[in-house]
Each structure stands twice: as structure tokens, then as C-alpha cells.
Amino acid sequence: MSGNQSVMKRGVPWLFFLFLTASLVGLVVVSSGMGYLAISPSQVVDIIVAGFSGQDVAGLPDTFGYVVWDVRLPRILTAAFVGGGLAVAGVLFQAILLNPLADPYTLGVSSGAAFGACLGLLVNLSFLGSCSVPLLAFSGAVTTLFVVLWLASVDGRLGTNTLILSGVIVAAILSAGIGFIKHLADEQVGVIIFWLMGSFASKTWLDVAMTAAAGCFALAVALFYGRDLNIMALGHRTSESLGVDTSRTRKILLVCGTLVTATCVAVSGIIGFIGLITPHLMRFILGPDNRSLAPASFLAGAILLLIADTITRAVLPSEVPIGVLTALIGGPFFCYIFRKKQQEQG
Template sequence: MENRVDVISNFNDKKKKLIVVGSVLFTFIVFLLVLSVNLGRADISISEVIKIIYGKITFDEKILGDISKSKIAIVWNIRLPRILIAIFVGWGLAVSGTVFQSLLMNPLADPYTIGVSTGAAFGAVIAIYINIFILENPIPITPFAFLGAIFTLFLVIKIANKNGYMSSSNLIISGIIVSSILSAGISFLKSASGEQVSAIIYWLMGSLDSRSWNQVILSFPVIMILTFVCIYFSEDLNILALGECQARSLGVNTKKIRSIFLISASLITAVCVSVSGIIGFIGLIVPHMLRFSLTSDNKSLIPLSALLGSLLLLFADNISRVLFNVEIPVGVITTLFGGPFFIYIFISKNKSIQ
């Protein structure tokens, strides 16, 4: 009886701890969001920032009467969409990284493992190439990137689906094959672009520069809805992570659950890559940090990863646009900081095992 009480007590304490961590992360995101809108070379006070946001949300033009149009444009049309995209993309990459690591039972899996990012990059590069050499009026890059990612997803699933069965190893191998072919296509278009290749390279490095409300409207509903789908089926994902045979013996429809998570995580990745380019290490590091320090239960891990991913990418984007005279693509910042940090986690994990 006492053991049972201790177990319940420990469970409640762990649940409270996770709620506290989630609340702290959410508070930091809100604080950093307000601070980020105020950061930049234009001199805009926090009170003006709050007035602009409140006035735009409530459609109260009287509040904006004593603020210049240039300041309103900077806050509402330039800074705020970029900050929101950073939050949503960080959220999405972290969620899809958590799902892929559990789904593929591979701690090194990330949102780009099965080649969806390469498909998005290929679509975007095609759009950039068309804009440079073919059309006078530029076409939007985001739809092309999204379509490229979706095409890659279904191609990988088709290749990996052997006799109606789709294993984790088949998905990874299929992703590598398709990704290699598309990477060759990207290299070909880069070579064919000649002196204009810088536009392609800049997009491939991952950047949140010049994001608009159109991209916010595209990314927000898709990422949020699919995140809730992942959380809803998270207990089945926990069981599936134990192994195919064990999951089946416990009554989980492994084919259905695998398809739900594969499509959900891939669509999240597709949206993120289509609006931001390729931003590395967020989806790889964030699940590791939380899994080793707090919990491996996907029901808690997925929302916590979403919050921490948002916070880290927003912080990295502030570094990229504020600390340097020339803006550095945020994908470069996340790789520079994420790479060494992941090496540290990997070495620490190996020492603990020994």
C-alpha cells in the first residue's frame, strides 16, 4: 500500500514539475517576443510597440494617431511577422524532431531524415531559378517549396512501402535515396545559375529575413493542428517506440499510427522549410535535451519540445539580426551553436553509459 502511495506521489510530483517547466518556457517566449519586437536599429520604445500591436489587433486607429507610419510599418509589417515565424518554425521543427526520433527509433533522426527538407529545397531552388532566368514577374517561392516537400514525402512512402509494410529502416533508406537524387538536382541548378547562385545559397542556409503575414497565415494553422494531432496520438507513439511486435501485441494498429505520425511530422517539416529554408539542429537537439533531463513520455515531451524549440529559434534569430553589422542567416547560427552542443550531449551520454 505504501509503495503504491509513493508511486502516485512521485507521478504527481513529476507532473507538477513538467507543468512548471512548461509555464516557465511559455513565460520566457512571451517575454522574448515583446523584447524582440523592440530590438533593432530603428529607435522604437516598448510603449510604442505595445500601442501598435494593441491598436492593430483591436482595429483602434485612434491609439496609433501619435505614432509615425514608418514605425507602425516596421513593427507590424517587418518585425512581428518575422518573430512569429521564428516561434512557429522553431515549434514545428522541434515537434517533428521529437516524433521522428520516436517513430524511427533513432536518436539521430531529425525533421530532415526522410528527405522532406531536400524536396522543399529542390522546389524552392526551381522557383528561384525560374525567377532569375525565365519570368519577369517573380513567382512566390513558398508554394513551390511546399509542393516539392509533399512530392518527396509521397515518393519516399511509395518506395518504402514493401508488400503493404513500411518499416523504419525502409523509410530511412528511401529518404537517403530520394534526398541524394534531389541534392544532385539542386547542385545542377546551382551550377546552371552562374553568378546568380548567391540567391539560391542564401535560401538554402535558412533565413527568416523578409517574412510576411502571408507566411504566418500559412504556417500557423498547419503547425498547430498537426501538433495537436501528434499529442492526441502520443500514447500510441510511446507504445510504438517499444517495437513493432510489442505494439501489435498491445493492440496498436501500427500501420495506421505510423502513417498518422509520418504524414503529420512531414507536413510540419514541409511548412517550416517552405517558409524559412533549411534550419538545422533545432529538431535534433531540443528533443534530446528534454528527453535526457525531464521525460521520455511523448505526451509531455511533444508540447515541451514545441515551447523550447520556439524559444531557441527566436533567441538565435535575435542574435542573427542584432549582434552583427551584416545579417547572418539564422540557419548558420543554429548550426554553429547546435553542433558543438550536440557533441557535448553525445559525449556526456556515452560517459554515463560507461
């Protein structure tokens, strides 16, 4: 049997999911103990258990509790949910557009979200309180997605390379736009740079809640439409003849992928390539079935981004912006996939 057999024949890869879940939980615990103030994993577990049960931890300094529960854990969990959310968005975009190079970053959706958020900041829009930035990010992301799709479509068809080229062009224009906003908004330069480079510094439990809600929602939708997405890989006519409403499914999933991207960008800035790398790795291990690919990518995306954030937070001598780190790793990976695809087509 080939390595690409999927759940249809082999069953759901529960063991692999269990391995990923255990790795993620272990990583959260280990990462929470890492940093300027080193705390042992058992103490971290005590603090987390106490935090969730609303009790004080006996025998540990208050600073330990504060550092783990109020400072590190919100950052760590936000990083994990953003990683998971972006990876699921990548799965959705790749499956809908039948394009293995599509992800929120290469499609320009992340830049659109960041532009929307920055624009709101510049004109001081805060009509909906803490939801204002995510909403503006969503508006920016949706608009960008439609512009990119419009730019890339010729005779109603989307070419793989044309789509990515359109995404890169629109993202470049938007980055220049963000740069211009930065120029206009002297006092808030720091915040705008944050959106350009991405960061998990100073995250709160509200950020955890927002990214968790968006990520889990996207995962649930991806699971619900998993088999339809598989069938859509056979093309429009075939999937329609198999009873899949491709046009409706496409719209729902595009909005869903954009929503989770916008929430992630609103909370953590532009973090590229997680949505590209993770589905690829998981597809290599599990095969293309979206019903196992989506949950596996969610968990693996969380693990990858958490590792990257832990490296920049607790291992490197000074903090490198997370978006820079993921781009440094993801950029060459993108080149590899692009080259491989070109060879396959040639």
C-alpha cells in the first residue's frame, strides 16, 4: 500500500492525533517553565491546575504563579491557537482553490487583515470596543481575498501561479500601504511594526479566548465539510454531479478561512508560512483526506508556532519577531514546493 492511503481505507489515525495532542500539552508545560525565571514542569502543572480550579498554590512563591499564569500561559496558548488557526486556514484555502501553494500569507489575506487593522488604528476607529480591530482586520482580509481572486481569474479559471502572483502583488501593495500609515501615525509606530512583523508579547487571556474560538470554529467547519472538500478536488463538474454544492461550500469555507486568519492577525500580527508548511507536512504523513488533515494540521500548527515562539522568547539571547522567524524558515520551504510543482507540471 502506498503511504498516501487515508482514513477512507485505514481508519482515523487516532494514535497520531494522540501523539500530537500529548506533544502539544507537554510542550505547553515545558515552555511555561522556560525563560528568565526557570520553573520546573511539576511546578508549572501545579500552577496550571490551581489556576483552572481557582485556588492558590501552596509552597510556591507568588511570583511563580504570576509569571506562569498571567504572563507566559496567555502568550503560549495564544501562539498555539494562532498556529492551529492559521494551519486550518491553510488547509481550507489549499483545498478550495486546489492549490498547494495557497495559504493566508501567500494569498495576501494576512496583509489585508493587517492593513485593515492599521487603518482602523490610524483613524482611531473603536466603535465596537475590543472587537473593533478583529472586525476591521476581517473587512481588510475579505476585501483583499476578493481583489486577489478577481485579479487572478481569467475566463472564470484560477491558475496556480497566477493566484500566488496576484497574492504577492496585492500583499506588496498593502505592505507599502501599512508603511505609509506608519509614516502618518508617528505616535503608534511601535504598534504598526508589531502588525508587520508579528509578536506574541503581552498577550492576555482575552487574546487566548478570541484565537481559541476562531481556531476551533474553523476546525469544526473544516471537519463538517471535510468529505465535500475531498470531492471538490475532482473538479467542479464531477463534484456537482456527486451532490456537492461547490459554489456554496466554497463561499462558506473562504469566509471561514478568512475569519480565522483575520482574528489571528488582529491578535498577533502577520505570521507567514505556518498555513503553508503545516498542511504539507501533514499531507505527506497522512495523505490528502481533509477529515484527518484538518485536525492534524491544527495540532501540528500549534506545535510548530509554539516551538518557534519559545525559541524566540526563551532560547535566543534577544527576541526576534516571530513573523521574521517563520518567514526565514517558511520562505525556503515555499521555494522548494514551488520548484517541485513546476517540475511536476513540466
